[in-house]
Amino acid sequence: MRQTWRWFGPRDLVSIDDVRQAGAEGIVSALHHVPTGAVWTPEEIARRKAEIGTMADGTASGLTWDVVESLPVSEDIKKQTGDWRAHIEAYRDSMRNLAAAGIEVICYNFMPVLDWTRTDLAWKQPSGATCMRFDLTDFVAFDLFILGRPGAAEAYDDALREAARARFAEMPEAARDALARNVVFGLPGAAERFTLEDVRAHLAEYADMSEATLRGHLVDFLSEIVPLAEELGLRFCCHPDDPPVPLLGLPRIMSTEAHYAEVLAAVDSPANGVTLCSGSLGARSDNDLPGMMERLGDKVHFLHLRNVTRETGATFGSFHEAEHLGGDTDMVALVEAALREEARRRAAGRADWSIPFRPDHGQDILDDLGRHAQPGYPAIGRLKGLAELRGIIAALGPRIG
Template identity: 45%
Template sequence: MIFEQSWRWYGPQDIVSLATVKQAGATGVVTALHHIPVGEVWPVEEIQKRIYEIAQSNHKLPFPLHWNVVESLPVHEFIKQGRPERDQLIENYKVSLRNLAECGIKTICYNFMPILDWLRTDLKYELQDGSKALFYDMINVAVFDIFILKRENATASYIQDILQKAKNRYSNFSEVEIENLKRNLLLALPGETDAFTIEKLKNGLEQYEGISREQLQENLIYFLKEVIPVAEELGVVLAIHPDDPPWPVFGLPRIVSTAGDLKFIFEAVPSIHNGLTFCSGSLGASEVNKLPEIIKTYYDRIHFVHLRSVNRVAPYHFYEANHLEGSAQMFELIKTFYDCHQTDQRVLPMRPDHGHEMMDDQGKPYYPGYSAIGRLRGLAELRGLEFGIIQMAKAQEA
């Protein structure tokens, strides 16, 4: 087995129940304490409560569910901005790491994206088969940025071709289309219920004025040099999630987008506990990234895996494809993981990411990308592909 099949669960409020997770064939539960404000310590009591909630679902299961990965233990914006308050917030982060380790949870996914998490311009892009996918279009991002958000000097962030297309598109947009675009780009962060507002986003962007890409990199390394020694002491691994999409948005720098970015991070803090969440969709949205090479180069630092595929329609323009289709070349990716797995026999936690909204799930209030049936299909396809690769290798050895 290359992967431990896992499933993201947003907690008791998630409309995808743990009973559904069991039926999907997962054993690992990827979750977080979303109800605790960012920057505050995760108490042992709250961690144990979540562990107990998962354990309650395990009656008569031969392979019981367990909490195997934290996604995410969020990094406060003041840490990313390098503000004076960061030292106390980092101390809080260390305490949360100690509390998680005390409870036996030692794989921590996090990201260092300023303000926003993943970003899409259409949350219900209809595919030919009638299912709905997530979609990103740089032209619509420019429409929002320039004409709706009205960010100062926004035009400097886009090439002339995008600017002209954005101007033409906005002039033909209906009020309904404008409201849909606003709703999609102001989506609440994963696990939260309160969406952004124009004012909240503008305020957040103002806090990053003057923070360059280089300064953001320095702030990440400052954070890592503080927390990684604690992770080493505890036997905990941190796994940074790549930027999604892997390029700047709304003038905000992005620093975990390419193989070069990863090289910088891992050379600055060489410890193996400073690791990567390999997300084939986030990295794969850019044709610059050669995914098999990233796996081979940084395999020993990959502590968590997100498998999904995007279909790159054009530069800065993609939608979420079926897991075995699109630009990711999933067979090659899993075969590369299999080959690397032979060196150390590590079983990596893996979850299917961003399933399509399909069948009986259509119209239900799922967080976009996290409906049940679409991810079930993705997990089934990925499990089948993994099984086939393993059997093929055994046959070749016989």
């Protein structure tokens, strides 16, 4: 398993020097400053590779750009409206330029409007650490009383609506503003930032779209890009919905093993694969992460290893980001399943036998608390997670072969 680290570019408060000292072997990055729908040019790709390859004193870092996360899919492509065909052509050009630069793995997602969604970006733990949290009552309060989405009340039962009403009533104005900012924060480092009006406008455009229609649009998109990916030697891998349930009336189509199986069967190719994110999928109690790794393993091109603690016994409810070995996912069993998949690939002679993984998210601890890096992406919290994951691999790897 190849140890990688997500880096958001020169503005990231966790530097390439920090990453090098953490012991990662490769970098996961993207051109976040390039607007969605535009071509990633050879020049911009080369600049990012050079930034990754150079430490602050000008010496070589020894790090390589191993995975793109993400080459973003525009809302026009997801809706098949506006400039969606031009955006697909631009996407194909970006693929060609990335392949020419020697990058083989491209992670993307097909979540409508918002990327990952949390209600608190720095929830304090008993230890003094902070982490990201999704509080279902707070989210419903946002939906009903801040966003004011038409028809939102029908999406929730009486008890949840009343709990949200009481929660909202006791929130000071500053807390309401913070909740709104947190929910629409989206992808850290992205070129785009949504306002509430932006969200309302996007939601209106998705108002009549079903899960089946959105899935059909994903299959259409993959049908356009996967043959080119095969030709170029690229491996595409879709990130799951985060959280893995419908939100704000939007369809969600990559939340369960059944969702993945359907899309993988519709566009059956070694180039069409999975980003197995144990944190996103682990927020649902009915997702069996080690089992998914076993059953979908030959199509898993990238691993996000993080953990969440589910705060209720429901299939889905409030959750928070846990320590890597401290949440509800059996991380040892998941890593063991990944190592077994690598052994199968080696035996089959696959060139892509080594699966890149990164320690995803992490709690802010020690100096992280004053650094204020991208929410969810602290230096020391991820270093701790990487060390724990590295220990599992060191213990199990020789036994599995």
